[in-house]
Amino acid sequence: MNLTLKIWRQKNANDKGKMVDYKINDVSPDMSFLEMLDVLNDQLINEGDEPVAFDHDCREGICGMCSLYINGEAHGPDRGITTCQLHMRKFKDGDTIYIEPFRAKAFPVIKDLVVDRSAFDRIQHAGGFISVNTSGNTIDANAIPVNKHDADDAFSAATCIGCGACVATCKNSSAMLFVGAKVSQFALLPQGKVEATDRVLNMVKQMDDEGFGNCTNTGACEVECPKGISLENIARMNSEYIKASLKG
Amino acid sequence: MSGILNSSIGRKFAMALSALFLMFFILQHFAINILSVFSPDLFNEVSHFMGTNPLVQFALQPVLIFGVVFHFVMGFILEIKNTKARQISYAKNNGAANSTWMSRNMIWSGGFILVFLIIHFIDFWIPELNVKYVQGDMSGQLPNGDFRYYEELVHKFVPIWRVALYCLGFVFLSLHLLHGFDSAFQSVGANNKYTRGIKGLGKAYAILIPLGFIFIAVFHHFNH
Numbered sequence: 001m002n003l004t005l006k007i008w009r010q011k012n013a014n015d016k017g018k019m020v021d022y023k024i025n026d027v028s029p030d031m032s033f034l035e036m037l038d039v040l041n042d043q044l045i046n047e048g049d050e051p052v053a054f055d056h057d058c059r060e061g062i063c064g065m066c067s068l069y070i071n072g073e074a075h076g077p078d079r080g081i082t083t084c085q086l087h088m089r090k091f092k093d094g095d096t097i098y099i100e101p102f103r104a105k106a107f108p109v110i111k112d113l114v115v116d117r118s119a120f121d122r123i124q125h126a127g128g129f130i131s132v133n134t135s136g137n138t139i140d141a142n143a144i145p146v147n148k149h150d151a152d153d154a155f156s157a158a159t160c161i162g163c164g165a166c167v168a169t170c171k172n173s174s175a176m177l178f179v180g181a182k183v184s185q186f187a188l189l190p191q192g193k194v195e196a197t198d199r200v201l202n203m204v205k206q207m208d209d210e211g212f213g214n215c216t217n218t219g220a221c222e223v224e225c226p227k228g229i230s231l232e233n234i235a236r237m238n239s240e241y242i243k244a245s246l247k248g
Numbered sequence: 249m250s251g252i253l254n255s256s257i258g259r260k261f262a263m264a265l266s267a268l269f270l271m272f273f274i275l276q277h278f279a280i281n282i283l284s285v286f287s288p289d290l291f292n293e294v295s296h297f298m299g300t301n302p303l304v305q306f307a308l309q310p311v312l313i314f315g316v317v318f319h320f321v322m323g324f325i326l327e328i329k330n331t332k333a334r335q336i337s338y339a340k341n342n343g344a345a346n347s348t349w350m351s352r353n354m355i356w357s358g359g360f361i362l363v364f365l366i367i368h369f370i371d372f373w374i375p376e377l378n379v380k381y382v383q384g385d386m387s388g389q390l391p392n393g394d395f396r397y398y399e400e401l402v403h404k405f406v407p408i409w410r411v412a413l414y415c416l417g418f419v420f421l422s423l424h425l426l427h428g429f430d431s432a433f434q435s436v437g438a439n440n441k442y443t444r445g446i447k448g449l450g451k452a453y454a455i456l457i458p459l460g461f462i463f464i465a466v467f468h469h470f471n472h
Contacts, residue, residue, distance in 0.1 A: 006339065019339050072342030098340035105333050171343065171352055172330035176256075204257055213333030214256045214326050216354060217431040223346035232439045239437025241257045 001027040001088060004096040005040065007052055010109050017109065029089035033076060034059060034066060036088055053112040059084040061226065064161030067168070068113055069100040074165035074224045082163060082226045102168035106175070106210045117164050119210040120178060126206035127199035128182040130191050144190050154188040157181040159227040166221035166229070172213030177221040179207050180233035187240055197244040204241055259326060264435035266319040267428055271453070273312055278457050281464050284401055292395035296388040299376065299397075320362055327355045350427040357424040364417030371404060405468040414465045418458035425454035
């Protein structure tokens, strides 16, 4: 396949940045999208140009590191995948592909397609954990009965890899699917219920402080989420938050 | 509880509560208006009751005005905050791939409804306040002793431009409700086994109620 790539290039966080066109030829349909970018970078290095900076790590859909807004969608035109799982067979010979960084005020661009998603880490630090007594008398988690439905929902919420596709996709740059999943995975389990009130208040406060937008329930985040995190988690966070606020 | 209205979820929750209240109001407004098609006398009596009952006028009406103003003002505040959350737009964004047009354009459908509402107030509500509270005529009657409400309603729908304007206003209301109805339930935390039913009810409400209002306007235009 021969392709035209329109890629966002930005030297550093302070640079204005712009879209730059590149031609790439003989792309195999069996390549992953990131491998195609590797080939482009080889080409750029051989031509004496600066390679395109982009995030990646495990390249097997687990770490959530690869981002990219491809042809107007987070992680590209496929469903339930990260960018590293997107293959070039999804595109046609002669296509023009737009490749942009995840856009949000809370995810500033560091360089080219690399964005700073540490806002998610700070939200996690604000309450996305449980405090476990490790005195030696800790109760085995499996000794506490949990009903199957709650256990399944908590597990589903916990599959969130924090990639930020929800923020990138949302027209409001809202992080509520991410925070909803993190709140839910603990709120549904007995170990998490102990700190549920403080957790949801602190995580939502941190989310607001980071400058994410507000959810307007378009559902785009759920559609684009590589792990299929459900909107139910946002509803659960909403009710947890209102209950916690009323409790004080 | 302090600062709940300054939080994103608190605002969203308040927005949803005002939406649910307004949807209930629209339903009762429709229930009264449709009486004009089936029984002008009953329509006159109910209109007179609603227009002169102190509880409706001085307790429910201020709550309604607050609900309307709050919903619009909070809607615009949230829109401004949401716009600021993404300072650089995408060169290519395929919103249609993952969400409905209605859900992405609530601010526009809401804006058109606001324009319609202002015209509606100038058309019906302000003249009504003028007759009752400026001129002091609480009788609700024409000089010949008949109730004036039905006559005024029918008279308003004689010009075709006004009928067209009202129809357009209700199309935007329908578009707004097609997303807004079940969105309000999601915002108050109700996403459960009843969600499919709520979505179905929402679609029915969003289509049938505005269609009913359009029917009333068209009916009176052709039957005056």
